[in-house]
Amino acid sequence: MAGATGSLLAGGIFILLLAGWLGQKYGLPPPPPKIAGIDLGTTYSSIGIYHAVTGETIILPDDLGKKSVPSVVAFLPNGTVLIGTRATEQQEHNPKRTIYDAKRFIGRNFEKNNKDFLSDQKRYPFKINLDSEGKAFFEIPLDSGTKNVYPEEIGSLIIGYLKSAAAKHLGVTLGQVVISCPAEFNEKQRNFTAKAAEIAEMEVRRVISEPTAAALAYGLHKKQGVENVVVVDLGGGTLDVSVLWLQGGVFVTQAMAGNNRLGGQDFNDRVQKHLISKIAEKFGKTIDNKEDIQQIRMEVEKGKIRLTNVPSTTISLNLKTVGKWNYELTRDEFETLNGDLLKAIELPITAALADANLDTADVDEIVLVGGSTQVPAVRKIVGRFFKKSANYGVDPELAVVTGASVQAGVIGGGWPLQVAAMELPAKRRKRHFFTEEQKENEKDRTISEL
Numbered sequence: 001m002a003g004a005t006g007s008l009l010a011g012g013i014f015i016l017l018l019a020g021w022l023g024q025k026y027g028l029p030p031p032p033p034k035i036a037g038i039d040l041g042t043t044y045s046s047i048g049i050y051h052a053v054t055g056e057t058i059i060l061p062d063d064l065g066k067k068s069v070p071s072v073v074a075f076l077p078n079g080t081v082l083i084g085t086r087a088t089e090q091q092e093h094n095p096k097r098t099i100y101d102a103k104r105f106i107g108r109n110f111e112k113n114n115k116d117f118l119s120d121q122k123r124y125p126f127k128i129n130l131d132s133e134g135k136a137f138f139e140i141p142l143d144s145g146t147k148n149v150y151p152e153e154i155g156s157l158i159i160g161y162l163k164s165a166a167a168k169h170l171g172v173t174l175g176q177v178v179i180s181c182p183a184e185f186n187e188k189q190r191n192f193t194a195k196a197a198e199i200a201e202m203e204v205r206r207v208i209s210e211p212t213a214a215a216l217a218y219g220l221h222k223k224q225g226v227e228n229v230v231v232v233d234l235g236g237g238t239l240d241v242s243v244l245w246l247q248g249g250v251f252v253t254q255a256m257a258g259n260n261r262l263g264g265q266d267f268n269d270r271v272q273k274h275l276i277s278k279i280a281e282k283f284g285k286t287i288d289n290k291e292d293i294q295q296i297r298m299e300v301e302k303g304k305i306r307l308t309n310v311p312s313t314t315i316s317l318n319l320k321t322v323g324k325w326n327y328e329l330t331r332d333e334f335e336t337l338n339g340d341l342l343k344a345i346e347l348p349i350t351a352a353l354a355d356a357n358l359d360t361a362d363v364d365e366i367v368l369v370g371g372s373t374q375v376p377a378v379r380k381i382v383g384r385f386f387k388k389s390a391n392y393g394v395d396p397e398l399a400v401v402t403g404a405s406v407q408a409g410v411i412g413g414g415w416p417l418q419v420a421a422m423e424l425p426a427k428r429r430k431r432h433f434f435t436e437e438q439k440e441n442e443k444d445r446t447i448s449e450l
Helices: 002-026 085-089 115-123 151-170 187-199 210-217 264-283 290-306 331-337 339-343 346-355 376-386 399-411 436-449
Strands: 035-040 044-050 057-060 073-075 081-083 127-130 136-142 145-149 176-181 203-209 228-234 239-247 250-259 312-319 323-330 365-369 422-424
Touching: 035 151, 035 187, 035 210, 035 399, 044 151, 044 399, 057 151, 057 399, 073 085, 073 151, 081 085, 081 151, 115 127, 136 151, 151 187, 176 187, 176 210, 176 399, 187 203, 203 210, 203 399, 210 228, 210 239, 210 250, 210 365, 210 399, 228 346, 228 376, 239 346, 250 346, 264 290, 264 312, 264 323, 264 331, 264 339, 290 312, 323 331, 331 339, 331 376, 339 376, 346 376, 365 376, 365 399
Parallel strands: 035 176, 176 203, 228 365, 250 422
Antiparallel strands: 035 044, 044 057, 073 081, 127 136, 136 145, 228 239, 239 250, 312 323
16 A cells, blocks of 8 residues: 555656646646735835746736835725825825835834834824724724724735736736745734735735845755855835845844835935925025925936936926926935945944854855845945845845745745745844934934923
8 A cells, every 4th residue: 555655646746747847848838826925015015926837936017017016005085095106196195094114013012102103103194003902003084084904904905906916917816825024023023914914815825034035036045055145125214134044945044133214215315305405595495395395206216216227317307386497416426415324234234244153254145135225336335345246136126025936836836846945033133223313313302302
């Protein structure tokens, strides 16, 4: 009986191998994917799949063609829900009902006098409150009354949106998911991240740390001689640095450090303030019209993206306050305006390496994650620090979702056969750093409260 069972098992494996080989050789259509990979990010979120047979990972766009969807949910007064780009487009006119950065609060409990929470209550235009257990929720004023929405419910709306976008492309609804979360998330935060997917009617097969997912995207788990990996994740609002130890497909987070108030939006704010001061000099007028401010913000973001490829760009504005006005922004000026912020990137890298007892020479691979790592100055800083180039082959905005999708394909039994990555929990707590400007703001806030 044992021999017969062994023969059947061997035969099944042979058929699987043969089917995969034939599919690759003759271009047979792959079977529909079973599991999605989702990056539920603080600023942007994405969904991807791993195609069996071809071994190709595909990140799926929404109906607007966006592969990176803003993690923003808006409620209109009548209760209509807008998600992603459509939510951001009306944000300036509907600030009290447009929720973003919800991931910062997921799975966390706060005391009512917690300084971080009190600061966040002042920082965001929408209302955040605490329930009897200390869980944060958002109060949304509607025509029918106030609606209370929890962070995991915001996450579920974003996941549901991504799930629907994937279904339109694939012709099938994916009911299972591998979802990412920050390496620093504790068990409760991971559980609530999973709960967001479950509310969106997706079965969670695995919650994977973002640095591990990024390393998987580059195939570092299959690369010989790679043990120490540093992941630098600089997104729209946060900087996270993780040191991973890799051995036999097992990832161990050795150290974490970061700045939860440093990202692409901070770079944009510097340029925005600079432009507003230039307008005041030229026209003698203060820009306080919300639509003008939103236009400046959007054009600065576009200009920053253009500066990744060219040394200078024109910021073209047509403002209600002053009319048409153009400004030539150079990459050098952008870097000067953000000089201290760019320099601050080195602090968490230094701390994470020190906590892991590593020198730069001990680092085998560097992975850049997050859209802001496309800024040339950021890449120069990282390259200079380690005295070697980071991995650039994968779009840094999509590295995490790509890795989550690879893991989804492995769990789903995709071809080519791969070894599933395993993670061991981090033993060290994350170290947090702040820029000098943040320290001054914190000092001013404390003085004002006395």
